[in-house]
Amino acid sequence: MAATMTVEVVSPEAVLYSGEATMVITRTLGGGEIAFQAGHAPFLAALTENHTRVFLADGSVEDIAVHGGFVEVSGNTVSILSDAAEIGSSIDVARAKAAKERAEERLRHEHDAEAVSALGRANARLQAAGSLTP
Amino acid sequence: MAGGQERILRGRIKSMQATKKITRAMELIAGSRIVKAQQRVTAAVPYSEQITEVVRDLAAVGASTDSPLLAGRAEIRTTCYVVITADRGLCGGYNAGVQRAAEGEIKADVLSGKDYTVVAVGRKAEGYFKFRGYTIDRAFGGFSDNPSYADARAIGQHVVSLYESGAVDRVELVYTRFITAGSQEVVLRPLVPLSAETVAGGDGKAGSSDGSGGDYEFEPDPSTILETLLPRYVEARVYAALLNAAASEHAFRQRAMKSATDNAEELIKNLSIIMNRARQDAITTEIMEIVGGAEALGSGKTPDVRYVDLLGASPVPASQHGDN
Numbered sequence: 220m221a222a223t224m225t226v227e228v229v230s231p232e233a234v235l236y237s238g239e240a241t242m243v244i245t246r247t248l249g250g251g252e253i254a255f256q257a258g259h260a261p262f263l264a265a266l267t268e269n270h271t272r273v274f275l276a277d278g279s280v281e282d283i284a285v286h287g288g289f290v291e292v293s294g295n296t297v298s299i300l301s302d303a304a305e306i307g308s309s310i311d312v313a314r315a316k317a318a319k320e321r322a323e324e325r326l327r328h329e330h331d332a333e334a335v336s337a338l339g340r341a342n343a344r345l346q347a348a349g350s351l352t353p
Numbered sequence: 354m355a356g357g358q359e360r361i362l363r364g365r366i367k368s369m370q371a372t373k374k375i376t377r378a379m380e381l382i383a384g385s386r387i388v389k390a391q392q393r394v395t396a397a398v399p400y401s402e403q404i405t406e407v408v409r410d411l412a413a414v415g416a417s418t419d420s421p422l423l424a425g426r427a428e429i430r431t432t433c434y435v436v437i438t439a440d441r442g443l444c445g446g447y448n449a450g451v452q453r454a455a456e457g458e459i460k461a462d463v464l465s466g467k468d469y470t471v472v473a474v475g476r477k478a479e480g481y482f483k484f485r486g487y488t489i490d491r492a493f494g495g496f497s498d499n500p501s502y503a504d505a506r507a508i509g510q511h512v513v514s515l516y517e518s519g520a521v522d523r524v525e526l527v528y529t530r531f532i533t534a535g536s537q538e539v540v541l542r543p544l545v546p547l548s549a550e551t552v553a554g555g556d557g558k559a560g561s562s563d564g565s566g567g568d569y570e571f572e573p574d575p576s577t578i579l580e581t582l583l584p585r586y587v588e589a590r591v592y593a594a595l596l597n598a599a600a601s602e603h604a605f606r607q608r609a610m611k612s613a614t615d616n617a618e619e620l621i622k623n624l625s626i627i628m629n630r631a632r633q634d635a636i637t638t639e640i641m642e643i644v645g646g647a648e649a650l651g652s653g654k655t656p657d658v659r660y661v662d663l664l665g666a667s668p669v670p671a672s673q674h675g676d677n
Contacts, residue, residue: 231400231502231592233394247572248581264406264572265581289582291407291570298403302502302585 223295228283230302230304236281243297244275245290255297262292268339269349270346271299282307284347286340305346315344358633362628366621373617380610383603387534390600394531397596401589408586411579414569422583425546426522431468433521434458435512437598438475440497445609447529447602448477450539458541459487461645470521474508500599507594513584516545528594529601537601544590590619
């Protein structure tokens with residue numbers, strides 16, 4: 220069995236997730252996905268809106284929608300700090316879909332940064348909720 | 354007159370009892386909210402600790418560049434005070450304490466020839482400073498008893514933009530720190546610029562320093578991360594202050610309402626005693642009046658009648674027997 224590390228997903232209002240995991244996949248501001256496994260070198264990055272997957276030791280996967288933030292890896296601990304993050308199972312899919320449609324509608328008329336990030340958020344939510352394949 | 358007084362007292366007791374019910378309810382509500390607010394304060398600690406650690410790691414790496422939020426300005430001309438109070442009153446000296454502390458600082462600034470501006474958080478602060486003619490840059494309100502992170506972000510962004518635009522050279526937070534349910538204190542904390550000791554000291558929590566800052570990988574480069582991180586850090590600080598203030602507000606309100614309830618109880622007791630005495634007085638007076646009246650009448654006829662009854666004989670002129 221693979222070695223595990225401590226993973227924490229922290230938002231200002233609460234610790235969303237904390238536990239042992241074998242791998243974490245998230246997406247940095249540069250646009251690329253990055254995976255961390257136990258014993259990763261110290262690493263610090265800014266994140267974009269994304270669907271973060273935490274692979275637990277028992278083989279299950281925790282899906283989390285992370286709306287921007289930071290990831291810090293040090294001493295076999297991965298901490299994800301986010302202004303707003305949601306556990307996949309608690310996401311309201313209907314609302315996320317409506318938000319996605321709204322954002323797409325707005326983008327059809329004009330290109331505006333707010334709508335782009337709203338679309339990113341909606342996509343991250345839907346992916347984390349498992350109702351949209353990336 | 355005597356009966357009238359009793360009625361007035363009865364009315365006062367009734368209104369006092371109604372007031373007591375209200376204050377008791379407010380006390381219980383505040384008491385239950387303290388617990389929740391306290392939990393939110395503790396729930397926010399991990400995030401602010403982590404973000405402080407990240408800032409410190411970045412600083413250790415040498416990314417503490419010339420970011421305006423870190424650098425500070427040589428000459429402090431304008432100070433911005435973020436004054437955090439409640440939206441409502443009925444919480445004892447809570448609002449007054451914060452307002453007095455902020456006003457004292459402002460007056461000291463004005464005396465030393467510096468400029469100031471106020472960002473009022475909570476309707477009470479807004480009203481207080483507006484009424485006294487202080488310059489209010491902007492007022493936030495409507496969330497003092499249950500602040501969300503979005504509220505903190507709005508305040509944080511506003512403050513950071515104020516600072517970056519050069520309108521203010523320093524930002525100070527004035528709020529009530531929640532220590533325990535029994536003790537809170539008004540504190541003045543520098544918010545921007547984030548001096549080295551602010552970053553290190555934070556909210557008085559000792560962060561773990563594993564000293565492994567040297568060999569970090571960054572994506573993108575450290576300065577860019579720091580640039581996006583610092584506003585978040587300010588927001589987290591504001592959020593922590595808002596949560597502390599909310600918990601303190603509930604604690605103050607509970608205490609104020611508890612003493613109001615106790616006072617009402619005391620008053621009701623005293624008024625009841627006075628009322629009972631007034632009623633007794635009224636009864637005594639009435640009896641006295643009856644007895645007095647009866648006696649006044651009796652001095653004329655009663656002995657006369659008794660005499661007639663006893664003897665059963667023909668009446669004798671009253672003037673001969675009744676002599677008192």
